[in-house]
Amino acid sequence: MSIRSMFEAxxxxxxxxxxxxxxxxRKQQLPENHRKAHDAVERYLMYSAGIADGAIVTAMAxxxxxxxxxxxxxGTPVSAIVGDDPVEFAEEFARNxxxxxxxxxxxxxxxxxxxxxTDSDLDKLDHRKDES
Amino acid sequence: xxxxxxxxxxxxxxxxVLAFLTGNPAYGYEIxxxxxxxxxxxxxxxxxxxxxxxxxxxxxxxVEKRPSEKGPPxxxxxxxxxxxxxxxxxxxxxxxxxxxxxxLRTEGK
Numbered sequence: 001m002s003i004r005s006m007f008e009a010x011x012x013x014x015x016x017x018x019x020x021x022x023x024x025x026r027k028q029q030l031p032e033n034h035r036k037a038h039d040a041v042e043r044y045l046m047y048s049a050g051i052a053d054g055a056i057v058t059a060m061a062x063x064x065x066x067x068x069x070x071x072x073x074x075g076t077p078v079s080a081i082v083g084d085d086p087v088e089f090a091e092e093f094a095r096n097x098x099x100x101x102x103x104x105x106x107x108x109x110x111x112x113x114x115x116x117x118t119d120s121d122l123d124k125l126d127h128r129k130d131e132s
Numbered sequence: 133x134x135x136x137x138x139x140x141x142x143x144x145x146x147x148x149v150l151a152f153l154t155g156n157p158a159y160g161y162e163i164x165x166x167x168x169x170x171x172x173x174x175x176x177x178x179x180x181x182x183x184x185x186x187x188x189x190x191x192x193x194x195v196e197k198r199p200s201e202k203g204p205p206x207x208x209x210x211x212x213x214x215x216x217x218x219x220x221x222x223x224x225x226x227x228x229x230x231x232x233x234x235x236l237r238t239e240g241k
Contacts, residue, residue, distance in 0.1 A: 066204050067181045073203025074161050076177050083176025088138075093182045096189060 016054050023061055030072055037078040038068040041090055049094040049101060056100025064093065145183060147222035150192065150215055157210035160184055184209060192218050
């Protein structure tokens with residue numbers, strides 16, 4: 001790691017820490033029901049979304065908080081924010097941040113594995129054509 | 133909302149929202165309110181919000197932040213050129229699907 005990238009990593013970490021502190025403070029401003037619902041969805045996302053990238057997990061948390069802040073400001077009740085299937089909502093929400101999920105590597109590996117099989121099958125087909 | 137409606141909306145809500153945004157920039161709350169007025173009464177605000185995050189990421193809309201009296205600044209979404217192109221494709225696909233399904237329904241009679 002070069003000095004420069006080390007420096008950037010440290011600055012990046014500090015920046016993320018700052019954003020997390022701001023998030024924590026903003027959370028406290030939510031009305032009780034919205035805060036409870038927000039915390040429940042956030043907890044679920046932290047477990048289920050499996051996001052390994054700090055910047056992406058922060059962006060996700062910021063977006064989620066903004067949704068509840070806006071809902072609170074508009075007087076939208078919690079039930080109308082998350083709908084009647086909160087798990088479905090959370091999964092749908094998480095999909096926007098899947099580029100940061102640890103499973104991404106495995107998805108790419110699966111795709112590569114399948115693609116390589118298809119490619120070599122095509123090679124065989126071409127080969128047969130050549131022979132005939 | 134019925135399970136079937138929820139499933140079908142998954143594939144079409146993006147097009148519906150983009151169509152609404154055509155020539156009509158709006159923020160999330162307005163979009164949800166409009167959807168409810170169109171009969172999608174049980175649509176969750178959060179579902180619309182997640183969709184807006186997605187179409188913003190995919191570059192189909194331009195976003196302008198406007199300060200608001202209460203709460204965080206409001207993001208106003210407007211359709212851009214890529215969004216228009218995407219919507220055109222959506223209508224073509226929809227037309228195909230609707231025609232096939234209608235055929236299927238009338239053939240059986």
